Amino acid sequence: MKIVVDDKIPYLEGVLERYFSEVVYYSGRDISSNIVADADALLIRTRTKCNEKLLAGSNVKMIATATIGHDHIDKEYCKEHGILWTNAPGCNAFGVVQYVLCFLSLISLKGYGSLQGKTLGIVGVGEVGKRLAAVAPYLGLNVLKNDPPRARKEGEDGFVSLDELVVKSDIISVHVPLNRDGEDRTFGLFNEGLFGLFQQPKVFINASRGEVVHEPSLKEAIKAGKMRHVALDVWCNEPEIDKELMELVDIATPHIAGYSLEGKANGTAASVNSILHFFGLGGGDKWYPSSLPSLENKITFGSSKNVEDEVLSCILKTYNIESDNDNLRRNPDDFESLRGNYGVRREFSYYKVVNVKDERAAACLNGLTFKVE
Template sequence: MKIVADDKIPFLNGVFEDKCEIEYLPGGEIDDLVLKNADALITRTRTKCNASSLEGSKVKMIASATIGFDHIDTEWCANNGIKWTNAPGCNAESVKQYLASVFAQLVIDKGWELKGKKIAVVGVGNVGSRVSSLAKLLGMEVYEVDPPRAETEKSTSFFKLEEIISDVDIISFHTPLTRVGEDATYHLCNSNLLSKMKSTAIVINSSRGEVVDGNALKSALVSEEIEAAVLDVWEHEPNIDKELMDKCWIVTPHIAGYSLDGKANGTMMSIRAISRHFNLGMDDWLPQNIPEPKRKIIELDCEYLSVERALSSVLVHTYPIKEDDLRLRMNIKGFEKQRGAYPIRREFKAFDVVLTNGNKELVELLKSLGFKNVKLLNQ
């Protein structure tokens, strides 16, 4: 048996070596010649899994260590006897952390008070539901928008985007990319939608690049129809629009879900899927020795800080998003390299927080967000 795997998938090296042959390659180099004699493929989004790469191969199983699967031609695979899995929810906490850092920067950089602000969370699946919960914990008024769920669940708790768009302070997209159908998300954020937003509104996209019409967003930013945009995903990436990048407030190279915890979850789900399919006896495999964060202990004196300001300082410590922003701005052509060599980022649970002159409200809020060890040292 032979497995071909993307060489950027962490914790995978050494797992299958005593079970079968495994070949590691950059995702963009995995093609029909590489896959010709492979039985299985473990991949990320950079490998296109379609007739061009798979026809005539021996591949019977594809495991994508990512939440998205639009790189897989699922219909072609189904018609040609190829099973596939993705890793839904693997990086949901990581994207939540990304949004938390954005919210923290709104407090730190723009002087926002988050409590009472209105946010539209568009797409309320594994990721969107966590972002929704995060926003509610921060005291924001949340409008959940998810037409497919609203229809399937016959629920009245969801909102229609066109009905609330003129009222929200933030809109954050967490949808898959779909190009056809009544609820297609391709260019969901377009000139029409942007024209209806507040001039002080913030647009955030960490879902798929094509969900936002980049040219329309650029025009809206130039004409000040909206205040700012945060983009982690881009149309035509890795060849992204520099003019658009220059107009955005925060930009990152498709790494919102790139916490080490999220990557480890994706690897775990892929290994278990391959194991089950080929009966390899690793159905309960867990990643070992995940590195600790460099600054694991967060010490903060809260004496002169509001709860929001103190919380924002803690959140930015776990993930200083402006560092990713600066790296991309300084080297736009390094988009792929920055993704492949992304530094260690651990989620909230990996940090210990020690607060001086804090209060129980802040302690409980941190615990609710996912911090496991929070100590209060009042003087």
């Protein structure tokens, strides 16, 4: 059997070769119909568009994407042609949460002020949104949630309309899938009309899909003073991003919000196990990378009297979001290379915070999943 693999999926060296007679690796954008014609399976990321153009006439029986997102897979075509597809829901969810909280910590310490009592509006309460909603209160944030599919299924209690969320929130963080049509269309969700509801400058974060935001309207909203701070990890037309928009936002990164080491390992493992299960390989064992890169994991809690600022400083010591911002600004045309050669980032749960003498701080850090001493 043959499997075609995106060469940027980590921790796979020698793994699939135990089960497949032929394993070939390509850049995700270079995987073509000629390459997959005689393949039994694909292991991909979002850069490979799995549609009729790629799959017609091929031998592909199974597609595994090592990502939460799956809008790059034509589900109808797969269904009609008996091709199973799987994604990796939740694999990098906390990596995205880390990204959001690092951005909020950064702006708080650089002049935005305390997060205590601010209202965070979470648009899209799936795997990422649920985790963000669970930990945000530990930083003193009030949470509003908008998720029409969940509200229809579970009842309106606990959810608000998008218009209400936009009006009442100080901070808006977007975590929806990209739906181009239908009742829950998210394509162009944040547009001139929605930005027009902003009654005071807000913090805006998009770590979902670029096309969820109408970028010309966002640029006009920023220029009109409707935004206080903006972080964009995702862009329309990636990797050919709007450089004018990049210059207007506070933090610009190359679609790496979920690129924690844990998130990458989880996505790879979920995909490998799906493939092994589908083809009846591996004896049902749950494969996981045997060794992961390590970093210094001890953080010393500061001694200042401002406990909130010390907690935010601990958050920022896990991930230098400004470095990713600087790298993209220096090399915006290297968007794909910056993604493909991303360094090691560990999530909060990897770190141990020592010298924590304040009970409130300890409770907060524990709630954020840090280990505390």
